[in-house]
Amino acid sequence: MLPIVLLSAFGIVNLFLGFLRSNRALLPFVLVVLALVFGLNLLDWNHAGSLPGLFDSPYVAQMLTVDNYSVAFSGIVLLTALVLLPFSRSYVAAGEPNLAEYYSLLLFSLVGAIMMVSYNHLIMLFVGIEILSISMYCLAGSDKRNVRSNEAALKYFLQGAFATGILLFGIALLYGATGTFQLNELAAGIAAPANASLQPMLYVGVLLMVIGIGFKISAAPFHFWTPDVYEGTPTFFTAFMSTVVKTAGFAAFLKLLAVALPGTSAVWRPTIVAMCVLTLLLGNVGAAVQSSAKRMLAYSSVSHAGYLLLGLVAGRGQLSGPAAQGIFFYSLAYSIATVAAFGVLKLVSEQRGREDYAGLAGLARTNPLLAFVMTVAMLSLGGIPLTGGFFGKFFIFAAVATQGYIWLVVFAVLMSMVGIYYYLRPVIAMYLRPAEPGTETPIVVDGFQSVTLVVLAVLTLVLGILPGFLSGLL
Amino acid sequence: MLTAFLVFFPLAAALLLHFAKGGAARALALGASLLEFAVALYAAGYYYASGRLGNPASGFDLNLNWIPSAGINFHLGVDGLSLCLILLTTALVPIILATAFRHEEYENPGAFYALVLFMQTGLLGVFTALDAFVFYFFWEVALIPIYFLAGAWSRHERRIQITFKFFLYTIIGSLFMLAGFVYLYLQTGPAAGSLAAHSSDLQAFYSLKLSASEQSWLFWLVFAAFAVKMPIFPFHTWQPDTYTESPAPATMLLSGIMLKMGIYGCLRWLLPVVPLGVSQWQQLVEVLAIIGIIYGAIIAIRQDDMKRLIAYSSLSHVGLMIAGVFSLKAIGLQGTVVQMLAHGVNVVGMFLVADAIERRTGTRSLAELGGLTRRTPLLSVCFLVMLLSTVALPLTGGFVGEFLLLAGVYEFNAWAGAIAGLTIIFSAVYLLRMYQRAMLGPDSAYSETITDLSGAELAMFAPLVVLVFWLGLFPGTFLHLAEPVTQSILTAVGR
Incomplete structure (x- = not known):
């Protein structure tokens, strides 16, 4: 609970810091706030609600839950934001006038993300999604003078608003059928329906919610906004979008399906399986045919939504066990690798002015560190051993296989073979192709960003070599 | 530890x-x-x-x-x-x-x-x-x-x-x-x-x-x-x-x-x-392995590039090892173990020779080479040792490995053994052809200028030569090590 309060408060304080003439103080301030909140969040591990007396622990007015599940996923989103922030230094250097607003919106969006992972009440889910989404709509359009950024913001906003409407309608129908917004009461209401004639309403409500959240996590067939929005959005915010939004979305989704709706799994499980197959297919095939590295990462984030959906298939009425573990580990490995990939891509595209594979050519010679970190990130996203991404896939596949969906696992394995094809292309460009004329000069990376990149690579390797530390947390 | x-x-x-x-x-x-x-x-x-x-x-x-x-x-x-x-x-x-x-x-x-x-x-x-x-x-x-x-x-x-x-x-x-x-x-x-x-x-x-x-x-x-x-x-x-x-x-x-x-x-x-799966597919794998032996050898005969020739020769020799593994006979598995070692030594030696020649002449093409042996007695000897072991001449590691392997394949099926045995003839053909074209034959542009192995290079060949003869003369060192394991594998397969 404390993270939500502090992030909101400091977000407002940060807005006032924007009145200062220099924006040099902003980045250190936000970093300190995030580090503080990250630490405070971890304090709640294993003893929910660290301030007894203040809140009726572990619930907050029965609307938010603080448990290991929410602490773990809040940890991922806070950590992601923390390691992503150093890459916003170019805004500081360029004297971006609205920087304080950007940072405040980021902090507010984290509030939304934390609400999404700790909700116990459907209204909180809705409010969380909206806080997160509205911040992201603004940030997608933050490059005001760029037409593509404007297009991205508009597209994202229209699609998002539409999805929100569907989600809200779903929540309303669910409420109509069961008379409650509380997750545990919902589950009880579905298990022992008071009025059998309301069952159709319940099922439609469940489907509408699945579709609404499917939009937010860019699951096919509701993914078509993703490539354009990701490409048009400034790279720094794309990285945020494809990690924090996705992690929070999946944590919320798993909670909804496993805690509130296990009784309707006959409706949602086939839906999720179908979405999963489509998402894996369209995401991977779409990524394979791209020539822009950024667009490839956009499609790849769709394909990762597919692997995470696979984890949802294995969810069985509890927030611990293989499915939750798999999704936790996968989200963590995916977030770290994605931040590293977008971080390198941002530096390259800013200084070389291009986002395609050819822009990465020769990077191993000019910037060995950037090339190495990018390679580790690509191997992790591709799910090759020695990196966290391998164990992420392994845990999810094993969890699904134990539920008897062998054919689905085989399909996912085939799709990850396609994935290896396109994740290898940046590596080939960096190590095997000579630099394009005019790009032989090394890319300038300041010490802070270098350290962050090294940390990200090391974290990915540690997750891949010693997964035992984190795999059994939930 | x-x-x-x-x-x-x-x-x-x-x-x-x-x-x-x-x-x-x-x-x-x-x-x-x-x-x-x-x-x-x-x-x-x-x-x-x-x-x-x-x-x-x-x-x-x-x-x-x-x-x-x-x-x-x-x-x-x-x-x-x-x-x-x-x-x-x-x-x-x-x-x-x-x-x-x-x-x-x-x-x-x-x-x-x-x-x-x-x-x-x-x-x-x-x-x-x-x-x-x-x-x-x-x-x-x-x-x-x-x-x-x-x-x-x-x-x-x-x-x-x-x-x-x-x-x-x-x-x-x-x-x-x-x-x-x-x-x-x-x-x-x-x-x-x-x-x-x-x-x-x-x-x-x-x-x-x-x-x-x-x-x-x-x-x-x-x-x-x-x-x-x-x-x-x-x-x-x-x-x-x-x-x-x-x-x-x-x-x-x-x-x-x-x-x-x-x-x-x-x-x-x-x-x-999966022992039952193995016995189910044993024959198919044997056929594929034997096709590989013949196919690799025939292509090797036509090669001009030394490295490519060795690559196809390796394909052919690996085929024999696979045939030995899937013969599921004790002698075949033992042969596989020795041949794994012998092939490792041989093929590294052969590529070392190809590399030494390429570094000196800038080419690996047999058409451009020839008559190198006059100025390079040491290289010629090392080349010949590696080559003869690959051809499976007695006293060399290759002989022990291939002999045991062929015995195993023969025990599995006499016809398979006979066809697989062609590998020795084929490898003699393409390897001696390589030696003849590169080292002997009419002089080429390089035969007067080429330098012999340096001390450091000789030191690299020396352990390989020793290993070739060690494996040929005392294969028992390794057979003894591997035997209990191959036995237990065969017990598990039910043979």
């Missing part, structure tokens, strides 16, 4: 290489690999002294909790079969590194040496893993460095396509193996419940009771990875290009050690795990 040292010491040395430059990097890399070899020799002596041949010796067992929530242990161990391959790997890596030292033109040489040592960690991990996922882990760890070694230091204009094909082929094969392992892993322990109740230990896999139909498709899932790695016809299409266009040290790693991963994998992770 000894096992952990063997596996992880090269990795530590590779990381240290980051801080060394020039001569210091060479000294560090070579010193580390020689120390590693010394430790392997010590381990072999210790193993002999312990008198527990065949059983994983207790002093070598390393079993740590790796992923407790999934019941996966970091389990390494050494038995006679592992020890043979550890000795091969640790003996060849210093020679491979020394070959890399000869190539002054490599950019960023420290990274090259580091990747070779990193690869050694992967290889030794594969040869000692006793848990399926540890095995798979090291299997892929060995792939990543060789991809960069083969691609980034190659100067061929098609290197990108060639290494890309190699990488995709091998990784797709190994993903099938992973799928097979996951299935096997889920069959262990109780059907429901958490993952922690399952186990991926080798012994747990051995004690599985699977139906014949399950084993039938599991065989292909697991075999896919090994078939691509070895490679067996028709999964070999990545091999000639990759061998030919990679830098010499990478080619040596690929052909000398890495393809043994596939054969070792069959012996340890395929035959005893």
